[in-house]
Amino acid sequence: MLFRDYDEIVQEAKKFAPVTVAVAGADDSAVMEALKRAELEGLAKPILIGVKSEILRIAEELDYKICHDSVIDASSPDECAYEAVRAAAEERAGIVMKGRIQTSVLMKAVFNKEKGLRTGRIISHVFFIKLPGYKFVGLTDGGINIAPELPEQAAIIQNAADFCHLMGLAMPKVAVLAPVETVSEKIPSTLYGAVLSKMADRGQIKGALVDGPLAFDSALLPESVKEKGIVSDVAGDADILFVSDIDMGNGLFKGLVHFGKGIPAAVILGAKTPIIVTSRADSSECKFYSIALNVLYAGKLKKAGEI
Amino acid sequence: MLFRDYDEIVQEAKKFAPVTVAVAGADDSAVMEALKRAELEGLAKPILIGVKSEILRIAEELDYKICHDSVIDASSPDECAYEAVRAAAEERAGIVMKGRIQTSVLMKAVFNKEKGLRTGRIISHVFFIKLPGYKFVGLTDGGINIAPELPEQAAIIQNAADFCHLMGLAMPKVAVLAPVETVSEKIPSTLYGAVLSKMADRGQIKGALVDGPLAFDSALLPESVKEKGIVSDVAGDADILFVSDIDMGNGLFKGLVHFGKGIPAAVILGAKTPIIVTSRADSSECKFYSIALNVLYAGKLKKAGEI
Numbered sequence: 001m002l003f004r005d006y007d008e009i010v011q012e013a014k015k016f017a018p019v020t021v022a023v024a025g026a027d028d029s030a031v032m033e034a035l036k037r038a039e040l041e042g043l044a045k046p047i048l049i050g051v052k053s054e055i056l057r058i059a060e061e062l063d064y065k066i067c068h069d070s071v072i073d074a075s076s077p078d079e080c081a082y083e084a085v086r087a088a089a090e091e092r093a094g095i096v097m098k099g100r101i102q103t104s105v106l107m108k109a110v111f112n113k114e115k116g117l118r119t120g121r122i123i124s125h126v127f128f129i130k131l132p133g134y135k136f137v138g139l140t141d142g143g144i145n146i147a148p149e150l151p152e153q154a155a156i157i158q159n160a161a162d163f164c165h166l167m168g169l170a171m172p173k174v175a176v177l178a179p180v181e182t183v184s185e186k187i188p189s190t191l192y193g194a195v196l197s198k199m200a201d202r203g204q205i206k207g208a209l210v211d212g213p214l215a216f217d218s219a220l221l222p223e224s225v226k227e228k229g230i231v232s233d234v235a236g237d238a239d240i241l242f243v244s245d246i247d248m249g250n251g252l253f254k255g256l257v258h259f260g261k262g263i264p265a266a267v268i269l270g271a272k273t274p275i276i277v278t279s280r281a282d283s284s285e286c287k288f289y290s291i292a293l294n295v296l297y298a299g300k301l302k303k304a305g306e307i
Numbered sequence: 308m309l310f311r312d313y314d315e316i317v318q319e320a321k322k323f324a325p326v327t328v329a330v331a332g333a334d335d336s337a338v339m340e341a342l343k344r345a346e347l348e349g350l351a352k353p354i355l356i357g358v359k360s361e362i363l364r365i366a367e368e369l370d371y372k373i374c375h376d377s378v379i380d381a382s383s384p385d386e387c388a389y390e391a392v393r394a395a396a397e398e399r400a401g402i403v404m405k406g407r408i409q410t411s412v413l414m415k416a417v418f419n420k421e422k423g424l425r426t427g428r429i430i431s432h433v434f435f436i437k438l439p440g441y442k443f444v445g446l447t448d449g450g451i452n453i454a455p456e457l458p459e460q461a462a463i464i465q466n467a468a469d470f471c472h473l474m475g476l477a478m479p480k481v482a483v484l485a486p487v488e489t490v491s492e493k494i495p496s497t498l499y500g501a502v503l504s505k506m507a508d509r510g511q512i513k514g515a516l517v518d519g520p521l522a523f524d525s526a527l528l529p530e531s532v533k534e535k536g537i538v539s540d541v542a543g544d545a546d547i548l549f550v551s552d553i554d555m556g557n558g559l560f561k562g563l564v565h566f567g568k569g570i571p572a573a574v575i576l577g578a579k580t581p582i583i584v585t586s587r588a589d590s591s592e593c594k595f596y597s598i599a600l601n602v603l604y605a606g607k608l609k610k611a612g613e614i
Contacts, residue, residue: 104491146494179556187453215558215561216561217561223588247484247486247551248555250486251555255559259567261566280534281531
């Protein structure tokens with residue numbers, strides 16, 4: 001199992017804390033509330049980048065005692081993104097976090113060839129969610145890669161698998177989602193399911209048990225697996241759900257969060273430091289848990305010598 | 308509003324009942340249980356097509372008094388599909404229902420050019436769901452069309468809009484789902500959102516208020532609309548969610564059903580008669596509500612002179 005619950009993540013993260021978080025567009029109430037809690041619990045020290053007067057006003061409103069030296073005044077979204085990424089590139093920050101700016105603006109700075117945070121790996125996004133009655137499950141990629149081709153799909157799964165390894169899960173179970181369990185030439189996701197499964201069998205994806213095509217219910221629910229008579233080591237027990245495009249990843253995830261009462265957190269994998277991108281509509285609690293998860297991730301990366 | 312709840316659908320359906328339902332692969336316990344309830348409530352009279360000995364055994368197990376003349380012995384899935392479609396084509400049945408056979412097998416018989424149930428319209432699928440705290444919402448197409456091009460996308464929305472009109476909702480609100488609300492050349496669903504909106508503005512899709520791109524949460528949740536500052540007549544109040552491929556439609560729907568505690572029902576639009584396709588993993592209650600919804604649909608079609 002990846003994690004039991006968010007308390008376990010917070011407790012584990014404290015072993016590696018505090019980590020400095022550079023926030024691009026910190027002039028946002030829910031973001032500041034999450035940072036306040038993270039700082040009070042000893043998880044994070046923020047660098048607050050945004051409209052300084054607004055940041056100070058929100059801090060006062062939230063009764064959040066911030067260090068004025070940690071505020072960097074920046075008015076445009078591009079400037080916020082650039083300053084946050086620079087802090088990470090110069091190792092003044094261990095994590096970059098999106099505040100009140102668009103994801104695409106932040107990622108443009110991250111992807112910048114000279115001043116960004118690229119490594120040799122693909123940069124991919126994983127949503128994690130704790131659903132009632134089910135273990136922690138990750139969904140990738142619903143945040144960055146739009147419609148990846150096969151080599152990128154395999155690399156996205158490898159990123160998620162390597163994240164699981166860092167977290168102590170040696171052989172994560174990955175379900176490649178499709179609308180059905182049988183291979184059909186007409187449905188590309190069923191072909192990808194078959195191909196990615198075989199790539200894992202042949203060691204082209206390492207340290208993961210991959211199976212697909214599997215419908216959403218077959219990936220997570222033992223009763224669907226039984227009813228449909230599916231024979232699979234992954235079905236009904238997936239740790240990671242792989243989706244072939246961002247539309248499905250994003251829509252499915254939002255459906256699970258808003259109507260499944262699941263608590264979400266997200267990580268971005270493959271960059272020089274962890275990057276936190278939460279949705280504007282997420283609660284400050286969600287944002288706090290994303291900070292905790294990324295502090296843990298930053299700590300484990302450092303311990304493994306990868307940053 | 309489309310419907311208040313399933314009770315309203317059942318009560319409305321009774322005004323047009325009973326309708327004869329030809330069931331392809333009736334030798335299935337959950338299907339027979341749903342049919343028993345539909346028959347007891349006066350909604351449906353079944354033609355049971357499948358392995359006769361199995362059908363009789365299940366009927367006895369369920370204490371379901373069936374008319375032996377209504378059973379058609381058929382062993383192969385293809386034969387079951389063919390017989391059910393033939394009953395509808397010859398007007399012995401007003402609805403076709405999938406039992407224990409694959410959707411693709413049933414649809415092959417439906418799509419058959421000479422003996423099938425085609426009309427001039429596109430055949431498309433709509434999942435309906437009643438989610439806690441939200442009105443009835445439809446999701447199309449998560450069941451039949453795999454990755455439709457623009458003209459088919461517009462026709463799928465038109466099918467759903469016309470269904471709403473039949474049910475008394477004159478101007479349904481249709482959200483074209485995407486991962487974000489801004490148009491991005493790199494994300495096809497955002498382009499489709501813009502284009503389909505304009506097609507509705509210009510009367511190329513009739514009797515629907517279409518807006519997109521909208522993320523899932525922005526389509527349904529007023530708090531997300533407010534937080535993101537979206538100005539739209541559709542956002543936060545959608546009746547129909549349009550998804551650009553079957554992967555997303557199927558995955559999102561299953562997520563909402565299994566973790567959102569929503570009760571689902573489905574219709575297939577554009578064929579000569581309504582067609583009921585439920586998932587093998589659906590409960591008999593779901594199957595019963597799908598029968599009720601399709602009886603209502605068949606009745607309204609007949610009243611409108613369309614069959």
